Amino acid sequence: MPGQPEAPAIAIAALTKRYGATTAVDNLSISIPTGAIFGLLGTNGAGKTTTFKCALGLARPSAGTVRFGGEPLQPKMFESMSYMPERPALYDWMTGAQHVEAARRSFTRFDRERARELSDLFGLDLRKGVGKLSKGQQSALGLVLAFSIRPEILVLDEPSSGLDPVHQRHVLDLMIDAAAGGATVVFSSHQIGQVERAADRVAVLHRGKLVLEGIVEDLKAQEKIVEATFEGDAPTIAALDGNPSVRHLMRQGRLLRAYVRGSGDGVVAVIQAASPTSVRILDQNLEDIFLVAVGGN
Amino acid sequence: MPAIFTVDPHTGVPIYLQLIEQVKRSVALGVLAPGERLPTVKQLATDLTINPNTVARAYRELERDGVIETSVGRGSFVRQNGAGDAAAAALSDVASSAVDAAVREAKSLGLKKSQLREIFHHALERWYSSDGDVKEREN
Numbered sequence: 185m186p187g188q189p190e191a192p193a194i195a196i197a198a199l200t201k202r203y204g205a206t207t208a209v210d211n212l213s214i215s216i217p218t219g220a221i222f223g224l225l226g227t228n229g230a231g232k233t234t235t236f237k238c239a240l241g242l243a244r245p246s247a248g249t250v251r252f253g254g255e256p257l258q259p260k261m262f263e264s265m266s267y268m269p270e271r272p273a274l275y276d277w278m279t280g281a282q283h284v285e286a287a288r289r290s291f292t293r294f295d296r297e298r299a300r301e302l303s304d305l306f307g308l309d310l311r312k313g314v315g316k317l318s319k320g321q322q323s324a325l326g327l328v329l330a331f332s333i334r335p336e337i338l339v340l341d342e343p344s345s346g347l348d349p350v351h352q353r354h355v356l357d358l359m360i361d362a363a364a365g366g367a368t369v370v371f372s373s374h375q376i377g378q379v380e381r382a383a384d385r386v387a388v389l390h391r392g393k394l395v396l397e398g399i400v401e402d403l404k405a406q407e408k409i410v411e412a413t414f415e416g417d418a419p420t421i422a423a424l425d426g427n428p429s430v431r432h433l434m435r436q437g438r439l440l441r442a443y444v445r446g447s448g449d450g451v452v453a454v455i456q457a458a459s460p461t462s463v464r465i466l467d468q469n470l471e472d473i474f475l476v477a478v479g480g481n
Numbered sequence: 482m483p484a485i486f487t488v489d490p491h492t493g494v495p496i497y498l499q500l501i502e503q504v505k506r507s508v509a510l511g512v513l514a515p516g517e518r519l520p521t522v523k524q525l526a527t528d529l530t531i532n533p534n535t536v537a538r539a540y541r542e543l544e545r546d547g548v549i550e551t552s553v554g555r556g557s558f559v560r561q562n563g564a565g566d567a568a569a570a571a572l573s574d575v576a577s578s579a580v581d582a583a584v585r586e587a588k589s590l591g592l593k594k595s596q597l598r599e600i601f602h603h604a605l606e607r608w609y610s611s612d613g614d615v616k617e618r619e620n
Binding site for chain 2 (some may be wrong): 264356358360361365381382384402407461462463464467471472
């Protein structure tokens with residue numbers, strides 16, 4: 185396309201956050217284009233929440249920068265930004281309706297009609313005090329507020345925790361609807377299936393470090409498993425150890441499995457030379473890819 | 482509009498490729514007629530609960546392959562001319578890659594060429610009549 189490339193909606197560059205001796209986020213760089221749904225995956229304590237907090241100015245980074253549309257975070261940007269922490273910041277002594285009213289006063293773009301629609305969607309009784317709502321209903325209220333301000337940027341930390349499967353699907357639908365309307369959505373989830381459905385981009389954090397990032401569809405196309413069986417125990421193949429396209433090797437009895445980046449053809453050729461009884465190439469879904477990335481497979 | 486396409490996000494096959502194949506199949510089989518309007522990107526993304534950019538990517542490739550055309554503001558349509566041919570050609574690619582995968586699998590299981598030839602022969606006998614036409618479909 186001609187002209188200047190548009191600045192990414194969110195650009196995190198060399199972000200590091202230390203708490204004492206612990207490095208929660210380690211030299212993280214991520215660029216998120218406008219209109220993307222960006223899924224952040226990682227095991228507990230991987231640094232997802234810290235990343236969100238640093239990005240939104242709720243925690244001071246030890247190093248690094250975060251830019252929105254090419255500019256550093258400024259107060260006026262909060263008008264069109266929604267952040268939903270894993271435990272939404274709600275007051276027990278206020279009703280849902282009072283929270284809606286408070287949000288309406290703080291956000292000029294707040295859409296009251298939308299808030300009503302979304303409350304119905306989640307079966308939420310706005311007259312109830314927050315203290316009387318279940319955890320799932322509190323999450324739902326957080327989501328109603330987050331989506332009713334018609335944000336350009338949405339940052340959702342585990343948005344569907346505590347929700348039933350039907351309401352979880354609503355959350356995905358809302359994210360998709362927002363992105364189709366040009367908003368940029370960033371969310372974390374432990375449910376890889378949600379990321380696989382709704383996200384076009386994904387990043388995997390592990391112990392504060394970025395271990396994998398890319399377009400979900402491209403990762404699926406690029407990451408393969410080459411599986412081979414042998415007459416006896418699977419041999420050690422030296423050429424595989426140094427092979428840059430091999431991410432991970434698994435040897436179990438007569439079975440050899442190589443998790444590879446790329447078509448797998450090169451690795452097949454290397455394995456063929458060791459006279460296996462069979463070789464095949466398997467696809468990987470996002471869960472497989474995630475587990476290899478965090479070394480859990 | 483009923484969702485005529487379905488996708489399985491939880492496989493290793495990219496969703497946009499699943500969509501492309503289904504649109505081509507629908508066009509080649511006449512389920513989608515020339516000139517027929519496709520759901521908008523937003524509509525299809527919402528119907529299937531998948532990412533809008535993924536749908537847009539499928540549509541871009543379908544346009545490049547001459548199966549659909551998109552006019553700004555009006556939406557995407559099955560092409561009037563040549564969409565069927567383009568889709569049929571693409572389906573022949575789908576068939577070849579399916580056969581290729583089957584042959585690769587047979588080879589990986591240690592079958593000899595002659596054994597595979599026999600299997601293939603039986604399959605042809607089963608599904609095609611002797612003059613080479615497609616047998617009536619058994620559903």
